[in-house]
Amino acid sequence: MYSRHTEIPTLDVRPGWLVEARYFNQVRRALARLGPEIRLSPSGLKQLDLILQRDAWIVVNRVLNDMPVVAWTAFHSRGRRSLHRPVACELLLFHAMASMVMNRTLSAMEAELSAAIAEVAPPPSPGKVLPFHPRSCV
Secondary structure (H helix, E strand, O other), X not given: OOOHHHOOOOOEEEEEEEEOHHHHHHHHHHHHHHOOEEEEOOOOOOOEEEEEEOOEXXXXXXXXXXXXXXXXXXXXXXXXXXXXXXXXXXXXXXXXXXXXXXXXXXXXXXXXXXXXXXXXXXXOOOOOOOOOOOOOOO
C-alpha cells in the first residue's frame, strides 16, 4: 500500500474540502470490486498516476519516484445517510500547481473506473417483474 503521502511534508492542508458524491460513490464501488488499491494512469495527465485506497486518493508523479502531488484523505463518511450529498475530506497539497490537476484527475478517473468496473462485472441482466395482485377487501 502506498503511504508516502503521510511521510512527506505538505505545502498546504485544506480541511473540510468537499468531494462530489458521484466520485466518492464510484471509488467505493470500484474498491469493493477491483481490490483494496487501484492505480490508474489518467489520460491527458502525462507522468501522473492516481492511486485509490479506501482512506486516501493520491495523485503521484511516477517520473519522480511516485512523489505525491495532491491527496484527498480523512473522508468523513461515517454515519453518512444520503448518497447524493458531497463528502467532506482533508485535501493535502504537495506541489505548487497541484490545484490545477485536481478536477482533471477526477474527471479522467470517472471514465477509467467506469470502464474497469464494466470489464469486471458486466451489467446485470434485466430482472423479472412480478404481477401485483391486490387483496380483496373483506
